[in-house]
Amino acid sequence: MGHDVSKDVGQFVDIEVDSLSFSVHENRMLNRVTARFSAGQIHCILGQNGAGKSTLLKCLSKELSPSEGGVKWKNHPLESFSYAQLAIQRAVLSQSTELSFAFTVEQLVRFGVEVRGHCEHTAEIIRSVLQICDMQHLQARDYLTLSGGEQKRAQLARVLAQIWPDEPQNPHAFRGKWLLLDEWTAGLDIKHQQQLGRYFQAWAAQGLGIIMVLHDIAFAAQLADQCLILQSGNVYSQGDLLNCLTQDSLREALEINARIEVDAISQRPFIYPIIESF
Secondary structure, three states: OOOOHHHHOOOOOEEEEEEEEEEEOOEEEEEEEEEEEEOOOEEEEEOOOOOOHHHHHHHHHOOOOOOEEEEEEOOEEHHHOOHHHHHOOEEEEOOOOOOOOOOEHHHHHHHHHHOOOOOOOHHHHHHHHHHHOOOHHHOOOEHHHOOHHHHHHHHHHHHHHHHOOOOOOOOOOOOOOEEEEEOOOOOOOHHHHHHHHHHHHHHHHOOOEEEEEOOOHHHHHHHOOEEEEEEOOEEEEEEEHHHHOOHHHHHHHOOOOEEEEEOOOOOOEEEEEOOOOO
């Protein structure tokens, strides 16, 4: 009899990627990627356009199936979990999420709660995530009438509702939960980026594993615990910030020039991209 992976739901786990490749026809978008993502940390996936960032995130969420290699979730192959089992332990915010029908913001967020099945705290969850995403004053608005940034915050509230803990004040409230974000900052003003970034760091301290694709290198340096840099579908570097975000790595993997200073207190790198003349 095989192992019942449903019994493992909610445990404190890592995600492991082993020699993962993904190809479309003859186009190899990921090439033997090996990586590990630890729960309770914020991981940023960085790289140029077309480096394979979103493709890797889709493989981690089971939206795409690797051509070779695979992903282990709770020490078991990702494909051994049903979508229903995954839905109660990880939420995914895609780069682009479009709605064709008119829903209010509250109705949209309610969809996130309903993914969990029966829930006795629906109203409380909706209220909490709307407040966190600064959308409580827009909860009755038609989603289609919102600005791009407001739509992004509404979608973020929806995915947060999917994994929101019953006891959010518990120091281990988010243990076993994962949040996968693809370009979540797109369309958001700096105020909301900073506010949500602080929440992400607080939730990671409560056990939430966060994997996000970002283009803003300077913001990633202030937010992340670990980085993975992809270059043309290959892992260029991975690990802690100071080892990954160096002038050489930024120049070689991302083809940008930048000045880097390390804060003496936080030991985080401050990155200042430099525009040079031709």
